[in-house]
Amino acid sequence: MDQQEPKELQDTISILRNHKPKPVPQCLQTRMDAKIDELFENSSIPATAGIQPVFKWQFALGIFILGILAGTGVFTVSRKTPLKIPEPVNTIEIGREAKLSFPFFSQEDVKDIVFNVNLPEGVFLASSPEKREVHWKGGLVKGKNVICIYVKAQKEGAWSIDAKLQTDGTILKEYKMPLNITERKG
Amino acid sequence: MENDYKIRKLIEQSRKGDKNAFKELVLTHQSRLYNLAFYFAKNEHDASDLYQETWVKIFEQLNKYKYHQNFPAWASQILRNTFIDKFIRKKSKKAEIPLDESVDCQPSGPSSPDISENIDQETFVDQAINSLPVEFRETVVLIDLQGYSYEETAAITGAPIGTVRSRLNRARERIKEILNKG
Numbered sequence: 422m423d424q425q426e427p428k429e430l431q432d433t434i435s436i437l438r439n440h441k442p443k444p445v446p447q448c449l450q451t452r453m454d455a456k457i458d459e460l461f462e463n464s465s466i467p468a469t470a471g472i473q474p475v476f477k478w479q480f481a482l483g484i485f486i487l488g489i490l491a492g493t494g495v496f497t498v499s500r501k502t503p504l505k506i507p508e509p510v511n512t513i514e515i516g517r518e519a520k521l522s523f524p525f526f527s528q529e530d531v532k533d534i535v536f537n538v539n540l541p542e543g544v545f546l547a548s549s550p551e552k553r554e555v556h557w558k559g560g561l562v563k564g565k566n567v568i569c570i571y572v573k574a575q576k577e578g579a580w581s582i583d584a585k586l587q588t589d590g591t592i593l594k595e596y597k598m599p600l601n602i603t604e605r606k607g
Numbered sequence: 608m609e610n611d612y613k614i615r616k617l618i619e620q621s622r623k624g625d626k627n628a629f630k631e632l633v634l635t636h637q638s639r640l641y642n643l644a645f646y647f648a649k650n651e652h653d654a655s656d657l658y659q660e661t662w663v664k665i666f667e668q669l670n671k672y673k674y675h676q677n678f679p680a681w682a683s684q685i686l687r688n689t690f691i692d693k694f695i696r697k698k699s700k701k702a703e704i705p706l707d708e709s710v711d712c713q714p715s716g717p718s719s720p721d722i723s724e725n726i727d728q729e730t731f732v733d734q735a736i737n738s739l740p741v742e743f744r745e746t747v748v749l750i751d752l753q754g755y756s757y758e759e760t761a762a763i764t765g766a767p768i769g770t771v772r773s774r775l776n777r778a779r780e781r782i783k784e785i786l787n788k789g
Contacts, residue, residue, distance in 0.1 A: 437751035
């Protein structure tokens with residue numbers, strides 16, 4: 422303990438320094454895992470940390486030369502659409518990936534939730550094509566929760582995705598998400 | 608020193624797209640950051656939101672981190688700024704879910720009697736800390752609960768070291784008054 426601390430406060434300081442930290446809720450850890458997966462899925466590989474000062478002049482020279490070349494029209498800008506983050510959709514073209522979002526609102530933090538999804542013939546799980554069923558175990562936090570899965574469309578038709586949210590064998594919520602798989606355009 | 612090296616490796620790998628390295632970085636610092644979030648937000652629910660948003664920001668700003676910086680202090684500063692932006696200025700808006708979407712969940716049961724006394728004492732200390740104005744609260748949490756130095760706390764809070772010392776002293780005095788009354 423700091424010798425300069427007033428004696429009359431030392432008991433209080435001792436109580437504070439021995440105060441137990443709060444445990445991190447398990448459902449938050451689960452939520453963070455899912456969030457990190459989403460962050461890495463949706464981002465490009467981060468750029469390198471920074472330019473080392475020793476290469477500054479080479480970098481400046483490179484930019485200068487590129488600027489001259491760009492001015493001469495050597496480089497043409499491609500009109501390709503940038504890689505899009507899949508948005509939640511109900512219509513997917515064959516061969517495309519999409520994010521299916523299952524939102525629900527919980528009045529309390531709930532542990533030991535099981536979320537089961539049965540995929541119809543028209544789609545498969547983007548990360549594991551052979552899986553027809555998805556089982557997610559975790560917890561809900563009070564407030565809004567969203568579970569997302571990424572699927573790829575494989576067969577045309579009007580399909581329905583069935584999902585169930587359960588805890589201790591009790592079904593809390595059932596979903597029936599309609600999904601249209603269409604021919605690829607262009 | 609060894610810990611600094613490990614953090615540096617995890618950050619390097621995360622920057623290259625190694626998701627598991629980032630998860631390990633989160634795991635290493637989760638208790639400290641969650642607890643800081645708890646004392647800023649004053650409840651578990653908002654603390655969880657603040658904690659998650661902080662890590663998203665850390666991920667987005669990972670390239671700005673310089674290896675000579677103290678990573679926990681840097682992350683704590685991001686958390687504090689996120690708290691100010693999102694919670695004090697109330698910029699965040701949660702999407703509303705219709706009532707028919709709500710899930711009736713069983714509330715958690717009561718604590719067992721033999722540990723209730725310890726819980727009460729801890730809760731009492733928490734209440735004492737949470738009753739402080741935010742500038743006193745953050746100072747006493749950073750220094751007395753989390754072990755940051757005056758200099759690190761000054762960097763995190765953006766206050767001069769003299770102000771940090773003064774706030775810490777006043778926070779401790781107030782907590783002492785509250786604990787003595789209880």
